[in-house]
Amino acid sequence: MGETVRKLPRDQYLKSIPRKRIAAGALYFNSAGELLIVKPNYQEQWNIPGGAGEVNESPQETCRREVNEEIGISQKFDKLLVIDHLFNHETLDEALIFIFLGGTMTGKQLKKIKLKEDELTEYAFKPINNCLSLLGPKMAKRLPYCINAIKKGFTVLV
Numbered sequence: 001m002g003e004t005v006r007k008l009p010r011d012q013y014l015k016s017i018p019r020k021r022i023a024a025g026a027l028y029f030n031s032a033g034e035l036l037i038v039k040p041n042y043q044e045q046w047n048i049p050g051g052a053g054e055v056n057e058s059p060q061e062t063c064r065r066e067v068n069e070e071i072g073i074s075q076k077f078d079k080l081l082v083i084d085h086l087f088n089h090e091t092l093d094e095a096l097i098f099i100f101l102g103g104t105m106t107g108k109q110l111k112k113i114k115l116k117e118d119e120l121t122e123y124a125f126k127p128i129n130n131c132l133s134l135l136g137p138k139m140a141k142r143l144p145y146c147i148n149a150i151k152k153g154f155t156v157l158v
Contacts, residue, residue: 021095024063025050026077026102027146030110034125035143036102037134038070041121045136048099049073059098067102071123072114075102081149082142082156097138099146 008016025048028036037046049070053062060077068074077100084097115123128147132140145156 022053024059024098026100028102029104030125039122046134070116081146
């Protein structure tokens with residue numbers, strides 16, 4: 001009459017479902033509207049402040065921790081601009097990337113910028129169009145979506 005359903009123990013079930021990594025970063029601007037970019041010492045391309053999430057850390061917490069670690073600025077992030085899903089077909093790795101709006105830096109914040117020396121070699125404020133050729137391809141793809149989300153006032157799923 002009916003099929004017998006085999007129940008999987010909870011621990012086995014939890015091990016069987018996919019795990020996604022998360023990363024989060026923030027867009028900061030100066031008063032001229034130029035974007036803050038940072039130069040990691042482990043890759044050729046520039047990036048925005050941010051990084052990988054830790055276990056049981058929300059995207060906002062990840063962004064706050066990573067931005068504070070990388071450039072010495074601590075703040076709450078409540079304006080989400082973009083969510084991007086990455087999937088590597090070779091390794092089957094998956095990640096969700098969250099980009100938040102850090103805002104326009106004040107003179108006081110600009111003076112507080114302190115790079116994480118073992119990870120970043122420099123920072124710069126550049127016009128958005130100039131950033132596209134400096135950023136890695138994934139971040140360069142996200143940036144126009146981020147700018148559109150700022151202009152339109154909503155979150156974008158890439």
